Amino acid sequence: MGEFELLARIRERLPAPGPRVRIGSGDDAAVTVPGGATATSVDALVDGVHFRLDRTPLRSVGHKALAAGLSDLAAMGAEPGEAYLVLGVPTGVTEEDALELLEGALALAKETGTTIAGGDVTRAPALSVAVTAVGHAASEGALVSRAGAKAGDLVAVTGSLGGAAAGLLLLERPDLAGRAGPEAEAEARRRQLEPHPRLAAGMALARAGATAMIDISDGLGADAGHVAERSSVAVAIDAQRLPLDAAAEAVAAAAGEDPLVLAASGGEDYELLACVPREVVDQALRGVEDSGTTLTVIGEVGPGSGVSIRLASGRLMKPSGFDQLQR
Amino acid sequence: MGEFELLARIRERLPAPGPRVRIGSGDDAAVTVPGGATATSVDALVDGVHFRLDRTPLRSVGHKALAAGLSDLAAMGAEPGEAYLVLGVPTGVTEEDALELLEGALALAKETGTTIAGGDVTRAPALSVAVTAVGHAASEGALVSRAGAKAGDLVAVTGSLGGAAAGLLLLERPDLAGRAGPEAEAEARRRQLEPHPRLAAGMALARAGATAMIDISDGLGADAGHVAERSSVAVAIDAQRLPLDAAAEAVAAAAGEDPLVLAASGGEDYELLACVPREVVDQALRGVEDSGTTLTVIGEVGPGSGVSIRLASGRLMKPSGFDQLQR
Numbered sequence: 001m002g003e004f005e006l007l008a009r010i011r012e013r014l015p016a017p018g019p020r021v022r023i024g025s026g027d028d029a030a031v032t033v034p035g036g037a038t039a040t041s042v043d044a045l046v047d048g049v050h051f052r053l054d055r056t057p058l059r060s061v062g063h064k065a066l067a068a069g070l071s072d073l074a075a076m077g078a079e080p081g082e083a084y085l086v087l088g089v090p091t092g093v094t095e096e097d098a099l100e101l102l103e104g105a106l107a108l109a110k111e112t113g114t115t116i117a118g119g120d121v122t123r124a125p126a127l128s129v130a131v132t133a134v135g136h137a138a139s140e141g142a143l144v145s146r147a148g149a150k151a152g153d154l155v156a157v158t159g160s161l162g163g164a165a166a167g168l169l170l171l172e173r174p175d176l177a178g179r180a181g182p183e184a185e186a187e188a189r190r191r192q193l194e195p196h197p198r199l200a201a202g203m204a205l206a207r208a209g210a211t212a213m214i215d216i217s218d219g220l221g222a223d224a225g226h227v228a229e230r231s232s233v234a235v236a237i238d239a240q241r242l243p244l245d246a247a248a249e250a251v252a253a254a255a256g257e258d259p260l261v262l263a264a265s266g267g268e269d270y271e272l273l274a275c276v277p278r279e280v281v282d283q284a285l286r287g288v289e290d291s292g293t294t295l296t297v298i299g300e301v302g303p304g305s306g307v308s309i310r311l312a313s314g315r316l317m318k319p320s321g322f323d324q325l326q327r
Numbered sequence: 328m329g330e331f332e333l334l335a336r337i338r339e340r341l342p343a344p345g346p347r348v349r350i351g352s353g354d355d356a357a358v359t360v361p362g363g364a365t366a367t368s369v370d371a372l373v374d375g376v377h378f379r380l381d382r383t384p385l386r387s388v389g390h391k392a393l394a395a396g397l398s399d400l401a402a403m404g405a406e407p408g409e410a411y412l413v414l415g416v417p418t419g420v421t422e423e424d425a426l427e428l429l430e431g432a433l434a435l436a437k438e439t440g441t442t443i444a445g446g447d448v449t450r451a452p453a454l455s456v457a458v459t460a461v462g463h464a465a466s467e468g469a470l471v472s473r474a475g476a477k478a479g480d481l482v483a484v485t486g487s488l489g490g491a492a493a494g495l496l497l498l499e500r501p502d503l504a505g506r507a508g509p510e511a512e513a514e515a516r517r518r519q520l521e522p523h524p525r526l527a528a529g530m531a532l533a534r535a536g537a538t539a540m541i542d543i544s545d546g547l548g549a550d551a552g553h554v555a556e557r558s559s560v561a562v563a564i565d566a567q568r569l570p571l572d573a574a575a576e577a578v579a580a581a582a583g584e585d586p587l588v589l590a591a592s593g594g595e596d597y598e599l600l601a602c603v604p605r606e607v608v609d610q611a612l613r614g615v616e617d618s619g620t621t622l623t624v625i626g627e628v629g630p631g632s633g634v635s636i637r638l639a640s641g642r643l644m645k646p647s648g649f650d651q652l653q654r
Contacts, residue, residue: 022364022467023470023472026473026557027403027472027473027474027557028366028368028399028400028402028403028472028473028540028541028542029366029367029368029399029400029402029403029405029460029462030366030367030368031364031365031366031403031467031470031472032364032365032367033363033364033365033467034361034365035362036360037349037358037359037360038358038359038360038361038365039355039356039357039358040356040357040359040409040411040444040445040459040461041355041356041357041445042411042412042413042445042446042447042457042459043413043447044413044415044447044449044451044457046415046449046450046451046452048452049449049450049451050449072355072356073355073356075355075356076354076355076356076358078356082367084367084369084459085369086369086370086371086457088371088373088455117367118367118368118369119369120369120370120371122371122373122376122377123373123376124371124373124376124453124455125373125375125452125453126451126452126453128415128451128455130369130371130413130457132367132369132411132459133356134367135356140349140358140360143350143358145350145354145355145358146353146354146355147354213355214355215355230353230354
């Protein structure tokens with residue numbers, strides 16, 4: 001595979017750049033005129049670590065790599081702007097394969113209004129995609145960090161939880177195929193392979209006055225822990241209030257797993273967890289609903305540190321139920 | 328190796344962020360207030376492809392990965408701002424190793440006024456470093472692309488050529504050790520392992536009115552070809568005028584190689600090639616000298632396409648003498 005030739009073929013496929021982009025792919029660097037404040041995130045997916053190529057369509061690899069980067073922007077309340085892709089291509093992955101992966105990223109870029117403004121292709125021992133995602137806001141104050149949660153805030157999540165973990169279960173255990181029903185299985189796989197970042201919901205939450213946000217990539221418990229740590233607060237979650245994904249419940253039932261554990265520890269749902277002052281919760285709920293998804297209050301912020309998840313029995317979930325396993 | 332623990336140890340080592348950075352490493356995304364125009368470049372170095380870990384100090388890997396990204400900014404005439412590092416870490420590379428690599432990048436970041444504003448660490452089958460480098464300028468017009476060269480412009484390069492290729496020769500042929508003298512060998516190795524991006528020279532050339540610039544990473548012939556293609560011009564280079572690196576001449580003599588070929592095809596010198604209108608050449612020469620290096624006129628831009636390199640004999644260098652080998 002010729003690196004220059006592939007780059008040229010990739011460039012042919014890129015749509016016209018967005019309004020802030022003055023020079024896109026093909027120069028030493030992309031040139032943009034950002035204005036206001038920018039949010040920049042870097043992330044990488046590696047075959048054998050974050051996905052397995054033998055059971056993941058190439059389009060999904062491209063989609064998911066970009067989705068993970070854009071989800072970080074959603075968690076800041078930023079408007080998506082530009083993305084840059086570094087593709088590591090091993091022997092055996094053809095030029096057509098690389099272009100198929102790119103198509104997955106391009107489709108999501110189009111859907112979200114993101115410009116692929118640059119990138120690089122290199123040989124590598126395993127297929128890998130590193131994504132730099134750049135988002136924009138009118139000012140620094142319009143972006144929401146992990147660090148602003150205050151005791152008394154409510155804790156809420158967008159959409160539903162556990163679907164991506166259920167999809168991973170299905171990929172890892174072919175014996176489950178057909179046992180949760182075709183619709184639930186298709187939905188769970190979609191949540192695992194082609195997550196959709198909550199960009200509009202993130203901007204709505206930022207506008208409503210969320211004090212802290214994070215996207216649920218490592219798992220609800222682990223990500224709530226990041227917010228608790230950076231905000232120097234305690235986060236108390238009520239397990240009964242978690243918005244369980246219907247597909248996750250069906251797959252968990254078929255697999256004999258606890259759907260709560262999938263929802264609390266599974267990760268990769270790419271929903272948003274937001275801390276919201278009580279007086280603006282109604283505004284946040286309306287804003288997120290207008291963006292096309294739901295917002296569910298699942299707990300509250302208090303003084304102290306760490307995360308607790310209270311079960312229906314009144315007991316606390318064991319940390320093994322929501323701590324992220326080291327990947 | 329725990330990803331979170333290593334990230335925490337890396338964060339401890341990061342110096343205070345630069346003036347445009349409002350939130351650095353540790354949130355979903357870094358937040359900056361860029362103003363003006365930005366130049367963004369992505370690049371990756373992979374063990375076994377771009378370097379060999381068994382003969383490259385870890386500090387040099389970190390240094391060179393960042394240098395390659397900053398060199399792209401130099402080629403736009405941008406002031407360095409922020410960099411983001413994605414580290415792929417294989418089994419056998421320890422946390423201490425990863426921190427040593429980071430130290431190489433941090434030392435160059437400090438020297439150049441660059442803030443390491445974010446990053447990611449992941450397991451990977453080979454050591455890899457992907458760098459996103461972001462530079463700044465007062466306005467879009469202050470940045471120099473590859474596309475603006477005009478017939479009649481002079482072609483000039485900063486510093487000297489061939490040193491990095493000579494260093495690579497020494498790394499690949501241990502039998503040459505001691506045959507070119509300790510000083511030349513140390514200098515050639517330094518040029519290969521720890522290149523210094525020409526940031527101040529790039530800004531001086533942009534201020535002087537350079538019409539097109541590129542950094543010499545693929546090799547003089549190949550990179551001049553990129554400018555010729557993007558600017559729709561022909562670039563004619565006079566081989567006798569190339570500023571040969573003294574260390575490259577010594578190593579080439581010891582190896583029985585033609586130093587001209589090292590200078591024209593070797594790549595990785597991370598010097599700048601600039602196209603400069605004749606009426607501002609004096610200003611460009613002074614500006615680059617004030618930045619601490621030299622600028623040498625090596626040819627001119629004409630109508631047409633492609634690159635030619637004329638030898639002392641009057642013949643043209645064969646394309647094999649300056650075309651980049653596919654890496």
